[in-house]
Each structure stands twice: as structure tokens, then as C-alpha cells.
Amino acid sequence: MNTVKRELRLFFDFTWRDWSTTLIPGLIVATGAVKHASLPAWNVARFVPWVACFIYFFNLSNQIVGVEEDRINKPDRPLPSGRITVQGAKRRWAIALAAFVGTALFNGNGHLIIETATWVTTTAFLCLTPYGGHWFGRNSVAMGTGTWALLNGIYKTVARPASVEERFFFVVAIWLATAIQIQDLRDIEGDTIVRRKxxxxxxxxxxxxxxxxxxxxxxxxxxxxxxxxxSMAPTTVSAAHVLLAYRTWHGTEAKYDHKTYMVGLSVGAAG
Incomplete structure (x- = not known):
């Protein structure tokens, strides 16, 4: 029991910062899939195993190669705080990857290999290449491919997406890849230290x-x-973009810019 508690705690500590961009949108998408497919409400929970592996695999990958950066920006994380060794993280990374592929292969609504392979490739691009630290590669490329893989994959864990849902996820992915530049206003000092472009x-x-x-x-x-x-909500979406532009233009400090970023994520989730 203590081992289970420790592993759950490590999962939380490695991933909690990304819940707002994975688990929460996942719940919204899965709920929509259940509604459109007229399925019992309990089917919403079917997205959890794949998404849990999705975020754990990525965070382990990112934090294993980013220990020195986290010592500066996020010293409370498991690796820089010393709660787990790099070797221990690598063992969990291998298990998370195997579980990620396993949940992709044995999903009941058609395999998720394309979405899973897209996310693994995106993660490698971000963590193992210099382009993953450049604003275009990190935001305009990786955020787009990652968002598409996440949304399309979550829907497929519950039901088979129709062409209209697939088009919707594609549009949202392009939107995020365009608007997500906002996130880099929050930590200019830290990004400068680690030479991120x-x-x-x-x-x-x-x-x-x-x-x-x-x-x-x-x-x-x-x-x-x-x-x-x-056309789904012209006034709301238009006002949200005006607000984002206003806050971006007038931002002067990291906390303010982080709130702007969260507003942007809310727009994407509402979409």
C-alpha cells in the first residue's frame, strides 16, 4: 500500500502542472463524445488511462532532460528536490511508455496508434532536438501536433469521431499553435538562463x-x-480574443502574463 501511495504521489508531483491542459480538456471532450454517441455517463471515465499515460510519459521525458533547468525554475519537482533519482525516473519512463502504447493498442473504439505515435514523436522533438527550444518549433509545431493528438485521441477512447469532430480538433490545434505564443511571456528570465529561443x-x-x-x-x-x-458563439469568442490582445499588450509582470495564458487556455477549452 505504501508503494502504491508513493507512486500516486510521484505521478501527481510530476504531472499536476499540466492537468489544466490535459485532464480538464479531456473531461470536456469525453463528455461531448458520450453525449453525441448517446452512451451511458460512466463511459466518460474511459479516457483517463490513455491520458494519464500521455501526460506521465511526457513529463518524465521532459523532466529527465531538464533537471538543471528545473533547479532554477521549479526546484520543487521530484528530480531537483531529490525525491527520486534520474535512474528511477528512467525506469518509470519505460513503464509509462509501454503502458501508453498498450492503452493505444487495446482501445475498444479503434486503435490510437497514430495519435500515440504523434505524441511520442512530438515529445522527442521537444526534448531531444534544439528546435524544441525555439519559439516556432515549440509553439507553432509541437503545440499543434500535440493538441491534435490529445483531442482526437481522447474522443476515440470513448467513441468513433465523425468527420465534423475530426475537423473541429484540427482547427483547435491550429488555433492553439497560433495563439500559444502568449505562454512564453511568463518566464523570460528562466528561458534566458537555459538559452531557450x-x-x-x-x-x-x-x-x-x-x-x-x-x-x-x-x-x-x-x-x-x-x-x-x-459562428458557435461569435460574441463570446470575439470578446475573448480582444481581451487576450489587451492583456498581452499591457502585461508587465510574470503573474499577470500567467493569468493571460490561463484565459487563453479557457478559450481553447470552451471551444
Whole structure:
């Protein structure tokens, strides 16, 4: 029992920061799948095993290669705090990867190999290549592919997605890949220390805010318009983008920018 408690605690400590971008959207998507397929409500829980492996595999991968960075930015994490060794994390990484592939192969609504392979490839891109630390590779590429894999995969754990759902997930993935530049405004100091080439570091803080507010966010709005999502809630979605642009332009500190980022995630989840 103590071993189980410890493993659950480690899972929580490795992953809790990403729950707002995985488990919460997962619950929303799974609930929608149950409703559209007219399934009993308990089927919502079927997304949990695959998504748990999804986030555990990624966080272990990311934190194993990022121990030195976490000593600066997030010293409370299991590896820099000394609660687990790198070797111990690597063993759990192998188990998480095997479980991730296993849940993909034995899903009852058609295998999730494409979505799983996409996420494994995306994780390798982020953690093992220099392009994973560049603003375009990290945000415009990896966030798009990762979001598509997550949303499409979650739906398939519950029901077979129709073409309209698949198109919706594709549009949301492109939207996030365009709008997500906001996240790099939160930790310019830490990203500078680890030599990450985020947009604020490459072109400057004020210039990046100008570019995000007047180019990236309007472009992300166009993506939703072309994809037919704006028409679902035109006033709400339009007001949210104006608010994001305003907060991005006027942000001056990390806490404020983090709240702006969370507003952006809320827009994506609501979509």
C-alpha cells in the first residue's frame, strides 16, 4: 500500500502542472463524445488511462532532460528536490511508455496508434532536438501536433469521431499553435538562463507583445472563423480574443502574463 501511495504521489508531483491542459480538456471532450454517441455517463471515465499515460510519459521525458533547468525554475519537482533519482525516473519512463502504447493498442473504439505515435514523436522533438527550444518549433509545431493528438485521441477512447469532430480538433490545434505564443511571456528570465529561443528573447519583450497582439491573435481568430467555430458563439469568442490582445499588450509582470495564458487556455477549452 505504501508503494502504491508513493507512486500516486510521484505521478501527481510530476504531472499536476499540466492537468489544466490535459485532464480538464479531456473531461470536456469525453463528455461531448458520450453525449453525441448517446452512451451511458460512466463511459466518460474511459479516457483517463490513455491520458494519464500521455501526460506521465511526457513529463518524465521532459523532466529527465531538464533537471538543471528545473533547479532554477521549479526546484520543487521530484528530480531537483531529490525525491527520486534520474535512474528511477528512467525506469518509470519505460513503464509509462509501454503502458501508453498498450492503452493505444487495446482501445475498444479503434486503435490510437497514430495519435500515440504523434505524441511520442512530438515529445522527442521537444526534448531531444534544439528546435524544441525555439519559439516556432515549440509553439507553432509541437503545440499543434500535440493538441491534435490529445483531442482526437481522447474522443476515440470513448467513441468513433465523425468527420465534423475530426475537423473541429484540427482547427483547435491550429488555433492553439497560433495563439500559444502568449505562454512564453511568463518566464523570460528562466528561458534566458537555459538559452531557450522564445519569441520575447529573440525579438524583445515589447516587440513580441506587439506581434502577438496585432498579428498572432488576429490570425488565430481567422483560423476559428475559417474553421466555422466563430459562428458557435461569435460574441463570446470575439470578446475573448480582444481581451487576450489587451492583456498581452499591457502585461508587465510574470503573474499577470500567467493569468493571460490561463484565459487563453479557457478559450481553447470552451471551444
Amino acid at each position: 522564445t519569441l520575447p528573447i529573440v525579438i524583445g519583450d515589447r516587440q513580441s507583445r506587439w506581434l502577438i497582439s496585432l498579428a498572432f491573435l488576429p490570425l488565430s481568430y481567422v483560423v476559428l472563423w475559417v474553421g466555422g467555430i466563430i
